[in-house]
Amino acid sequence: QVQLVESGGGVVQPGGSLRLSCAASGFIFSNTDMHWVRQAPGKGPEWVAFIHFGGALTYYAESVKGRFTISRDNSKNTLHLQMNSLRPEDTAFYHCANTEGSRWELLNFWGQGTLVTVSS
Amino acid sequence: DIQMTQSPASVSASVGDSVTITCRASQAISNWLAWFQQKPGKAPKLLIFPASSLQSGVPSRFSGSGSGTDFTLTISSLQPEDFATYYCQQANAFPVTFGQGTRLEIK
Numbered sequence: 104q105v106q107l108v109e110s111g112g113g114v115v116q117p118g119g120s121l122r123l124s125c126a127a128s129g130f131i132f133s134n135t136d137m138h139w140v141r142q143a144p145g146k147g148p149e150w151v152a153f154i155h156f157g158g159a160l161t162y163y164a165e166s167v168k169g170r171f172t173i174s175r176d177n178s179k180n181t182l183h184l185q186m187n188s189l190r191p192e193d194t195a196f197y198h199c200a201n202t203e204g205s206r207w208e209l210l211n212f213w214g215q216g217t218l219v220t221v222s223s
Numbered sequence: 224d225i226q227m228t229q230s231p232a233s234v235s236a237s238v239g240d241s242v243t244i245t246c247r248a249s250q251a252i253s254n255w256l257a258w259f260q261q262k263p264g265k266a267p268k269l270l271i272f273p274a275s276s277l278q279s280g281v282p283s284r285f286s287g288s289g290s291g292t293d294f295t296l297t298i299s300s301l302q303p304e305d306f307a308t309y310y311c312q313q314a315n316a317f318p319v320t321f322g323q324g325t326r327l328e329i330k
Contacts, residue, residue: 138319140319147310147321147322147323147324148259148267148310148312148321149321150318150319150320150321153317153319162317162318164318165318198266206255206272206273206314207317208255208313208314208315208316208317208319209255209257209269209272209312209314210257210267210269210312210319211269212269213266213267213268214266215265215266216266
């Protein structure tokens with residue numbers, strides 16, 4: 104069955120950096136577009152970033168553009184999110200999600216998430 | 224960006240009742256609308272996409288309708304496990320956007 108397991112979260116000071124990873128299994132990762140989406144505690148989801156299956160095409164939310172970088176290693180079935188210049192408002196659970204079918208914008212299956220806390 | 228407006232923000236109902244949640248897009252999105260269910264401490268689960276197509280394994284008491292800008296999620300004959308928060312998401316264009324959520328509570 105599909106599994107997405109995020110890691111790399113933690114507590115970081117404002118201005119700091121963190122790199123999240125998402126280990127994928129149960130589907131053909133190298134043929135699947137992927138997303139990062141975040142959810143602050145008690146709030147609704149906020150889409151963060153998208154990467155095409157080949158890795159050449161990416162999209163970002165305005166709130167993270169220029170600070171976050173999505174990437175993937177298809178040889179290791181792993182998705183990454185490099186987060187720089189972190190702000191308190193970036194505090195959230197970060198989930199990776201896959202797509203299915205022809206619609207890139209659909210977040211199909213979500214991992215359980217990893218918590219990022221930005222605080223001094 | 225496409226704004227998604229969900230209503231109501233919360234609703235109370237009893238087991239066996241039927242409830243309807245609405246989602247309105249700020250511009251036409253054809254039928255590229257997804258509905259998710261989220262339980263406390265869990266990731267959102269995809270229920271319906273596009274607009275009216277039930278995902279595999281989702282009970283038939285869930286149904287979706289609509290196209291263009293106005294969409295509804297109806298849950299008939301509520302079961303105890305249905306009490307959760309529901310979100311709509313537009314899959315028409317980037318940036319992907321979500322509704323604010325509807326919390327379904329037991330009366």
